[in-house]
Amino acid sequence: LLNGPLKGKHILVTSGPTHEPIDPVRYIANRSSGAQGSAIANALIALGARVTFITGPARAEMPMGCVIERVQTAGEMLTAVEKTLPVDGAVFAAAVADWRVTSASDSKIKKTKSGDLPTLSFAENPDILATVSQMKKLRPKLIVGFAAETDDVIDNATAKRARKGCDWIVANDVSPETGIMGGAENDVTLITPDAAHDWPRMSKDAVAQKLAAEIAKALK
Ligand code: C5P
Numbered sequence: 056l057l058n059g060p061l062k063g064k065h066i067l068v069t070s071g072p073t074h075e076p077i078d079p080v081r082y083i084a085n086r087s088s089g090a091q092g093s094a095i096a097n098a099l100i101a102l103g104a105r106v107t108f109i110t111g112p113a114r115a116e117m118p119m120g121c122v123i124e125r126v127q128t129a130g131e132m133l134t135a136v137e138k139t140l141p142v143d144g145a146v147f148a149a150a151v152a153d154w155r156v157t158s159a160s161d162s163k164i165k166k167t168k169s170g171d172l173p174t175l176s177f178a179e180n181p182d183i184l185a186t187v188s189q190m191k192k193l194r195p196k197l198i199v200g201f202a203a204e205t206d207d208v209i210d211n212a213t214a215k216r217a218r219k220g221c222d223w224i225v226a227n228d229v230s231p232e233t234g235i236m237g238g239a240e241n242d243v244t245l246i247t248p249d250a251a252h253d254w255p256r257m258s259k260d261a262v263a264q265k266l267a268a269e270i271a272k273a274l275k
Contacts, residue, residue, distance in 0.1 A: 059103025060271040065142045066104045067195070068096045069149035069183065071113030073129045077175065078160040082127075087150035088237050089113025091201075094263035095146055096121055101264075102271050107142070109135045111149060129155065129180035136183055140190075144197040144274055146266075147184040147221075155180050188220035197273050198222050199266070202246075203229040203236070212246050222273075223247050225266065245269070 070092020074082040089110060096108045096118035106121035109132060117123055124135045129151045154177040164173050184200045198221040202212035212226030224246040229236045242256040
């Protein structure tokens with residue numbers, strides 16, 4: 056939409072998992088497909104936004120009609136996000152790895168004859184959502200985070216919103232029996248500073264369109 060409600064607005068979207076290397080051939084990852092992130096980018100573009108899409112190695116189709124930045128690790132994702140600022144809005148839909156292997160090996164880790172097992176030590180990754188939310192000068196006007204939870208979804212997501220300092224949290228239950236992670240549907244609650252809006256279960260495309268419409272209202 057050339058004249059959509061988000062015309063002239065630049066919005067950053069992060070999406071997909073991150074891959075944290077163990078050695079040149081192995082990595083630590085998670086089950087995020089990137090489907091919800093791609094759908095959000097497409098929905099924002101459809102409302103006229105200029106989108107920069109920063110994605111880890113995702114299975115989902117890439118959105119069309121935006122700038123795409125491909126990264127592997129959380130560290131690279133933070134750098135790409137910082138390079139993209141300032142923006143009007145930011146949606147952090149990526150499932151960023153919380154930890155990276157402290158010192159990834161430069162060569163493939165081998166089995167030993169003695170049967171000694173390798174041990175991995177971890178370092179905490181930067182929290183991209185919290186970092187951007189706490190920026191003084193470059194903080195986007197609207198920041199949307201996600202909270203994938205398996206228990207006490209609303210309470211945990213409400214606490215997360217406050218702790219990270221973002222404006223909204225899209226909370227969802229990713230318990231295996233919901234089939235949401237990697238599936239085509241989502242069942243979300245939009246947590247804003249003063250309410251928790253429970254949306255009915257719908258396709259990830261429909262969630263994206265509803266969220267994009269709310270973002271357009273907020274950035275008007
Ligand atoms: O703390 P948790 O991982 O549950 O927070 C989820 C939200 O924070 C998502 O919006 C995710 O994209 C973002 N996040 C991030 N950087 C991290 C971890 C999470 O941007 N290192």
